[in-house]
Amino acid sequence: MTGGEILLESIIAQGADTIFGYPGGQIMPVYDKLYDYQDRLRHILVRHEQGAVHAAQGYARIKGAPGVVMLTSGPGATNAVTGIADALIDSTPLVVIAGQVGNAALGTDAFQETDYIGLTAPISKWNHQIRSAADVAQSVARAFYIASTGRPGPVVLDMTKDAQNGIAEYIPATCSFIRSYDPCPVPEESVLDRAAAMIDAAEKPLVVFGHGVMLSGAEKELSEFLSKGDIPAGSTLLGLSCLDSDDPHYIGMVGMHGNLAPNIMTQQCDLLIAVGMRFDDRVTGTLESYARQAKKIHIDIDAAELDKLVKVDLPVLGDAKYVLTELTKKIREASRPEWMMQPIMEASVEKHKVIDPELYPEGGPLKQGEVVAAVSKACEGKAVIVTDVGQHQMTAARYSRFHRNRSMITSGGLGTMGFGLPAAIGAKIADPEREVCLFVGDGGFQMTIQELGTIMQEGTGVKIVLIDNNWLGNVRQWQELFFDRRYSFTRMQNPDYAAIAAAYGIAYRRVEERSELDSAVQEMFETEGAFILDVHVAEAANVFPMIPPGKSVNQIMLNETDWI
Amino acid sequence: MKTHGENENLYEVTAYTEDSLGLLYSISGIFARRSLDIEKLLCYPSAIEGVFKIKIYAWASPELIRQAVLQIEKKVDVIKAYYELDTQRSKKEVEEVKEILRKREEKENK
Numbered sequence: 001m002t003g004g005e006i007l008l009e010s011i012i013a014q015g016a017d018t019i020f021g022y023p024g025g026q027i028m029p030v031y032d033k034l035y036d037y038q039d040r041l042r043h044i045l046v047r048h049e050q051g052a053v054h055a056a057q058g059y060a061r062i063k064g065a066p067g068v069v070m071l072t073s074g075p076g077a078t079n080a081v082t083g084i085a086d087a088l089i090d091s092t093p094l095v096v097i098a099g100q101v102g103n104a105a106l107g108t109d110a111f112q113e114t115d116y117i118g119l120t121a122p123i124s125k126w127n128h129q130i131r132s133a134a135d136v137a138q139s140v141a142r143a144f145y146i147a148s149t150g151r152p153g154p155v156v157l158d159m160t161k162d163a164q165n166g167i168a169e170y171i172p173a174t175c176s177f178i179r180s181y182d183p184c185p186v187p188e189e190s191v192l193d194r195a196a197a198m199i200d201a202a203e204k205p206l207v208v209f210g211h212g213v214m215l216s217g218a219e220k221e222l223s224e225f226l227s228k229g230d231i232p233a234g235s236t237l238l239g240l241s242c243l244d245s246d247d248p249h250y251i252g253m254v255g256m257h258g259n260l261a262p263n264i265m266t267q268q269c270d271l272l273i274a275v276g277m278r279f280d281d282r283v284t285g286t287l288e289s290y291a292r293q294a295k296k297i298h299i300d301i302d303a304a305e306l307d308k309l310v311k312v313d314l315p316v317l318g319d320a321k322y323v324l325t326e327l328t329k330k331i332r333e334a335s336r337p338e339w340m341m342q343p344i345m346e347a348s349v350e351k352h353k354v355i356d357p358e359l360y361p362e363g364g365p366l367k368q369g370e371v372v373a374a375v376s377k378a379c380e381g382k383a384v385i386v387t388d389v390g391q392h393q394m395t396a397a398r399y400s401r402f403h404r405n406r407s408m409i410t411s412g413g414l415g416t417m418g419f420g421l422p423a424a425i426g427a428k429i430a431d432p433e434r435e436v437c438l439f440v441g442d443g444g445f446q447m448t449i450q451e452l453g454t455i456m457q458e459g460t461g462v463k464i465v466l467i468d469n470n471w472l473g474n475v476r477q478w479q480e481l482f483f484d485r486r487y488s489f490t491r492m493q494n495p496d497y498a499a500i501a502a503a504y505g506i507a508y509r510r511v512e513e514r515s516e517l518d519s520a521v522q523e524m525f526e527t528e529g530a531f532i533l534d535v536h537v538a539e540a541a542n543v544f545p546m547i548p549p550g551k552s553v554n555q556i557m558l559n560e561t562d563w564i
Numbered sequence: 565m566k567t568h569g570e571n572e573n574l575y576e577v578t579a580y581t582e583d584s585l586g587l588l589y590s591i592s593g594i595f596a597r598r599s600l601d602i603e604k605l606l607c608y609p610s611a612i613e614g615v616f617k618i619k620i621y622a623w624a625s626p627e628l629i630r631q632a633v634l635q636i637e638k639k640v641d642v643i644k645a646y647y648e649l650d651t652q653r654s655k656k657e658v659e660e661v662k663e664i665l666r667k668r669e670e671k672e673n674k
């Protein structure tokens with residue numbers, strides 16, 4: 001077989017059946033073989049390689065298995081860099097296969113040659129150049145193994161033309177062991193005993209959980225742990241939907257635009273238990289004062305995250321599912337009625353000061369929160385919510401309710417505008433049965449708007465809620481609050497989205513009036529296939545609560561003038 | 565060249581690694597991102613067959629060198645990384661790396 005065929009056989013052998021890609025000169029030998037594999041591999045032709053990577057990310061987050069991307073060398077490969085960096089920081093498993101010039105041309109500045117190993121070394125979990133057909137099967141097996149185990153991440157295979165065209169025998173390969181790599185560290189029993197003792201001794205414990213819970217499939221274990229210990233828990237942005245919004249121990253989202261209860265209680269708890277999260281600065285506010293009063297346990301599978309930003313009393317290196325299962329066995333059944341009252345009090349302040357004015361305003365233009373709440377209600381908290389980056393992202397995170405796990409897909413660590421539309425396409429392709437609803441700002445929509453072409457060609461039924469405010473809203477908010485209202489280049493003129501939707505053959509409705517909102521949302525969900533709901537919201541609105549940069553997580557703005 | 569802070573020392577970092585193309589980029593990048601000066605960098609076969617040694621001499625505070633070494637160790641192709649102020653440990657290191665490889669293989673064969 002040629003290396004190209006071995007590549008495709010090896011991808012199939014890993015259980016993958018979908019590739020997001022874009023062809024070009026240096027990957028043509030593989031694409032030529034792909035023509036004969038159409039019954040076994042579905043190829044989604046995106047409109048830009050960045051879109052391929054984000055779509056594969058959306059796909060991977062729903063499937064819990066690596067998304068596969070195929071690109072040509074040079075510009076194709078460099079276009080993918082943003083997505084790869086996004087996947088690394090958000091721990092998303094990907095296998096990215098890029099074409100490369102022939103072996104003899106490597107290093108000569110040949111046409112469409114870039115040093116892809118050098119470019120992706122700092123933004124991939126692992127990368128490898130394949131220079132011969134004989135190396136293909138083993139490399140692919142390794143790539144899938146590395147991408148999906150331990151703390152997942154993107155893996156890059158840089159495949160020269162010689163490797164694609166060369167002939168070798170196809171010997172199916174598997175990989176479940178690499179001697180330099182230990183993806184599942186198991187904590188010592190004594191460490192777990194100490195953790196359990198700390199939890200039992202605590203009067204006011206608080207859990208903050210993140211994406212790690214989803215990645216290890218520990219949703220049920222988390223809920224059981226909280227229930228036995230009667231411990232309140234806040235989620236990071238990427239942890240959303242790991243716990244049902246109605247779980248009695250769930251108290252909301254932490255961080256810059258999070259809920260009051262988990263942020264304030266971070267400064268009141270006597271034990272902070274962090275699970276599968278990495279203390280991002282958007283979560284902690286200033287580190288100087290972050291949970292200073294509390295003892296801390298940090299459970300994570302990545303040793304480099306332990307004691308990196310927040311010094312803890314007990315680091316626990318291990319998989320969230322394993323650790324939570326063991327801890328639930330070890331801790332005593334507890335009841336903490338007084339401490340569990342605290343979130344209810346904070347929530348009522350937030351409801352009165354922030355939520356009610358956002359969701360039930362007395363007249364005026366539509367608010368972003370109203371739109372999210374209307375959509376969330378219509379899909380009963382069961383849809384996959386995908387967001388782009390900006391105010392609408394924070395609003396979607398705050399006001400969506402989640403009653404199914406794996407229901408929130410967003411760009412957290414990198415905060416990549418343009419992520420949303422292609423990620424939603426990938427999510428819908430991963431699970432066509434589920435409703436996939438994208439919230440996107442008018443800025444971010446235009447960053448990858450070309451992927452409407454992918455929707456058109458593939459018939460992908462993504463529901464797109466365009467939060468249209470004629471501003472780069474998030475930056476505008478910072479300019480208003482912290483830069484003396486000097487609105488430097490954030491006002492943005494929009495195209496005629498109705499005409500764009502029509503050009504791509506996508507159903508469209510524009511909404512400006514509050515009275516139309518529910519019926520428009522209903523029409524969107526009742527319409528077969530893709531839909532763009534273009535909602536014109538208040539232009540100069542801000543997302544609150546907000547922990548301004550450099551402040552502690554209990555120094556919170558409730559609106560433009562009131563602080564907690 | 566930047567001046568070194570009071571809290572900074574010259575450390576010797578030793579990584580035991582597989583033979584991997586992108587690894588040197590990644591490792592030197594870890595130092596560059598934190599603007600830690602590399603004074604000297606050496607790569608050579610270790611006393612264990614098939615295992616390579618990358619030695620880096622760099623100025624850093626104790627906390628930063630600890631974090632950098634954890635990030636080096638996180639690389640898939642790095643078996644183990646050490647850091648220290650002097651160079652007395654290398655025999656002990658070799659024994660320890662052998663033990664790590666033996667244990668991992670034993671875990672896999674179980």
Ligand SMILES: Cc1ncc(C[n+]2csc(CCOP(=O)(O)OP(=O)(O)O)c2C)c(N)n1
Pocket residue numbers: 388389390391392393415416417418440441442443444445467469471472473474475
């Ligand atoms: C690729 C990229 N460029 C720039 C930014 C900085 N940025 C963050 S939010 C934002 C504004 C987003 O505006 P829009 O998409 O309209 O959403 P809104 O905030 O109005 O909801 C910008 C420019 C970014 N996060 N990503």
